[in-house]
Amino acid sequence: MAEPLLDIRGLKTWFKTDDGMVRAVDGVDLHIDRGETLGVVGESGCGKTVTARSVLKLIDMPPGRFEAGQILWQGRDLIPLSMDEMDKIRAKEIAIIFQEPMTSLNPVYTVGDQIAEVIALHQKLSRKQAIAGAAEMLRLVDIPNPERRVHDYPHQFSGGMRQRVMIAMALSCQPKLLIADEPTTALDVTIQAQILELMQEMKERFGMAIMLITHAMGVVAETCQRVTVMYAGNVVEEASVEALFGDPRHPYTQGLIRSIPRVDRSAEKKQRLEAIAGTVPNLLDPPLGCRFAARCKFAMDVCTQGLPPLKEVGPGHYVRCVL
Amino acid sequence: MQVHRVSRQYVIRKLLIMIPSLLGISVVLFSLLALAPGDPFDELATNPAVPPEVRAALRAKFGLDDPVWMRYWHWLIALLQGDWGFSFVSRMDVSTLIMQRLPVTLIVIGASQILAIAIAIPVGVLAATRPYSLFDQVANTFAFIGFSLPTFFTGLVLILVFSIQLDWLPFVYRADIAATGWAFYWEHIKQSIMPVTVLGLFQGAALVRFVRSSVLDVIRLDYVTTARSKGIGERKVITRHVVRTALIPVVTLVALQMPIVFSGAIVTEQIFRVPGIGSLLISSMLANDTPVVMGVTFVSACLVVIFNLIADILYGWLDPRIAFR
Ligand SMILES: Nc1ncnc2c1ncn2[C@@H]1O[C@H](COP(=O)(O)OP(=O)(O)OP(=O)(O)O)[C@@H](O)[C@H]1O
Ligand code: SF4
Ligand SMILES: [Mg+2]
Numbered sequence: 001m002a003e004p005l006l007d008i009r010g011l012k013t014w015f016k017t018d019d020g021m022v023r024a025v026d027g028v029d030l031h032i033d034r035g036e037t038l039g040v041v042g043e044s045g046c047g048k049t050v051t052a053r054s055v056l057k058l059i060d061m062p063p064g065r066f067e068a069g070q071i072l073w074q075g076r077d078l079i080p081l082s083m084d085e086m087d088k089i090r091a092k093e094i095a096i097i098f099q100e101p102m103t104s105l106n107p108v109y110t111v112g113d114q115i116a117e118v119i120a121l122h123q124k125l126s127r128k129q130a131i132a133g134a135a136e137m138l139r140l141v142d143i144p145n146p147e148r149r150v151h152d153y154p155h156q157f158s159g160g161m162r163q164r165v166m167i168a169m170a171l172s173c174q175p176k177l178l179i180a181d182e183p184t185t186a187l188d189v190t191i192q193a194q195i196l197e198l199m200q201e202m203k204e205r206f207g208m209a210i211m212l213i214t215h216a217m218g219v220v221a222e223t224c225q226r227v228t229v230m231y232a233g234n235v236v237e238e239a240s241v242e243a244l245f246g247d248p249r250h251p252y253t254q255g256l257i258r259s260i261p262r263v264d265r266s267a268e269k270k271q272r273l274e275a276i277a278g279t280v281p282n283l284l285d286p287p288l289g290c291r292f293a294a295r296c297k298f299a300m301d302v303c304t305q306g307l308p309p310l311k312e313v314g315p316g317h318y319v320r321c322v323l
Numbered sequence: 324m325q326v327h328r329v330s331r332q333y334v335i336r337k338l339l340i341m342i343p344s345l346l347g348i349s350v351v352l353f354s355l356l357a358l359a360p361g362d363p364f365d366e367l368a369t370n371p372a373v374p375p376e377v378r379a380a381l382r383a384k385f386g387l388d389d390p391v392w393m394r395y396w397h398w399l400i401a402l403l404q405g406d407w408g409f410s411f412v413s414r415m416d417v418s419t420l421i422m423q424r425l426p427v428t429l430i431v432i433g434a435s436q437i438l439a440i441a442i443a444i445p446v447g448v449l450a451a452t453r454p455y456s457l458f459d460q461v462a463n464t465f466a467f468i469g470f471s472l473p474t475f476f477t478g479l480v481l482i483l484v485f486s487i488q489l490d491w492l493p494f495v496y497r498a499d500i501a502a503t504g505w506a507f508y509w510e511h512i513k514q515s516i517m518p519v520t521v522l523g524l525f526q527g528a529a530l531v532r533f534v535r536s537s538v539l540d541v542i543r544l545d546y547v548t549t550a551r552s553k554g555i556g557e558r559k560v561i562t563r564h565v566v567r568t569a570l571i572p573v574v575t576l577v578a579l580q581m582p583i584v585f586s587g588a589i590v591t592e593q594i595f596r597v598p599g600i601g602s603l604l605i606s607s608m609l610a611n612d613t614p615v616v617m618g619v620t621f622v623s624a625c626l627v628v629i630f631n632l633i634a635d636i637l638y639g640w641l642d643p644r645i646a647f648r
Contacts, residue, residue: 091552
């Protein structure tokens with residue numbers, strides 16, 4: 001099999017705080033192949049954002065630090081790279097968009113300037129050409145009047161439009177991988193669908209891979225080929241979308257799937273939508289053994305004795321559970 | 324990168340707002356001075372050689388016995404015609420007197436502000452980008468010391484060291500320098516060094532801490548992470564995306580501190596005997612020379628208001644969200 005585009009192995013990104021070491025990402029394995037969309041799901045605080053930012057080394061160090069693991073980008077480990085070397089990969093090969101379109105753009109520059117900044121740097125163009133390129137990108141993400149809008153400031157755009165600007169900026173150097181960290185969570189439902197559709201369209205056009213971080217299992221089912229489920233800094237299950245929804249093996253994944261609101265369910269069933277009881281354990285002092293044990297109805301003694309390994313239960317389907 | 328253009332309307336609006344504030348300030352100043360004890364004719368009154376009729380005639384001529392509002396009105400009308408009044412003590416027009424003194428003060432204040440900003444921005448930014456590093460701690464300590472020491476103290480220390488011990492710099496500022504050409508400028512620079520340093524370091528110390536905290540506020544914002552993710556390099560991230568925004572509140576602070584700078588300048592001018600409007604103010608206060616006191620305070624008020632206007636315009640220029648409102 002061809003080597004994956006991105007291959008994260010045993011990544012541990014920890015944060016040193018006054019209270020002790022926060023093990024935000026504590027042994028994450030995931031990989032993304034060329035042109036595929038990988039969904040990364042998990043509750044709040046599971047370490048999805050830290051994983052995503054680790055890939056581009058956008059973690060503040062200190063307090064953060066890479067404790068262990070490798071981030072192989074086309075076979076080359078990014079962890080030992082200097083920031084100058086990372087700058088050649090950022091935007092050009094791996095781009096990222098964030099959850100909060102309202103705060104992700106600099107308020108004092110026009111959106112055109114901010115997009116042109118990337119274009120001019122990585123494609124060695126003049127400012128004027130870069131602004132024209134920025135307008136072209138805005139047209140691509142369906143912003144009306146792009147020639148005029150390039151000269152507008154972020155506060156003159158709505159949230160959904162700003163996320164389009166972010167996408168335009170991220171795609172302006174035609175990266176091989178787009179990391180989208182909950183790109184639609186902050187948006188209205190109707191806008192969410194439009195942004196996801198736009199991402200899909202862009203993916204078809206540019207052929208890049210996408211790492212889509214989200215809370216929403218429904219979004220995963222619609223847009224992804226494979227899914228990695230994270231829980232408390234670990235990967236607990238990895239599978240193709242069909243396998244994950246058809247045959248979820250980890251009790252946590254089963255819980256997540258049961259908590260999806262479904263339109264086809266009848267009204268009274270909808271109310272019995274199950275949320276997983278309990279909360280994500282403290283990452284300061286994570287429990288020994290399976291981190292889900294405190295919330296798992298199948299928990300047994302063996303579960304708490306050591307971290308269960310990721311084991312293959314089907315082709316490309318891995319689960320971290322003793323069951 | 325392109326800068327945001329401030330609309331002309333915005334500037335005109337701000338200019339129009341200046342008029343009522345200056346009028347208000349002048350009313351308050353005038354009333355305060357009218358209430359203050361002592362008047363320029365005190366000396367005449369105790370001088371037995373001046374007959375009472377002459378004194379009364381003089382008082383009438385200068386309108387000293389009119390009600391306050393009438394005197395204010397006369398002062399204002401005259402001012403609008405460019406007449407700032409007459410100094411009984413110096414026997415000169417107030418405007419001439421002020422114009423003799425103002426340039427020195429403006430140069431000292433301007434140079435010290437430039438010095439303060441030139442120190443505070445790089446030091447504050449460097450300290451904030453390396454929080455709790457050795458550099459940060461040293462910078463913070465110096466800023467704290469600089470801010471705590473009063474200007475008259477640092478001024479005296481500088482005089483002791485550089486004028487008395489080392490004899491490098493003159494400790495009395497002289498307006499009548501005989502030299503010409505380059506030597507003339509060199510003498511002026513030499514005698515300005517200490518007053519400018521004292522004022523500049525004091526202002527700079529306060530600014531460093533402000534710049535540092537402003538940069539720290541900005542550096543953790545999302546769009547800075549976005550900027551880093553673009554691969555433009557940390558230096559550009561800091562200069563283009565962090566410093567540029569972090570300076571917006573600094574501009575306001577510099578403008579708001581102008582009154583403090585002026586009072587600091589008064590003290591400094593006294594220490595170094597700088598013949599600026601600060602020393603003019605003190606001497607005319609001691610001599611009960613009310614028209615000059617009024618003139619100097621009003622000029623200072625105008626300068627403060629003008630600095631505020633400049634800050635407003637700069638603010639609108641630096642922050643595109645402002646002028647659109
Ligand atoms: N700079 C930091 N210092 C200390 N702890 C941190 C830091 N950044 C993240 N963490 C911790 O890492 C853990 C994982 O956070 P992360 O943001 O990756 O979660 P997430 O899965 O993205 O959650 P969400 O769905 O809410 O975005 C959290 O417990 C968080 O408190
Ligand atoms: S390992 Fe045990 S506790 Fe953990 S998910 Fe599986 S059954 Fe539940
Ligand atoms: Mg997150």
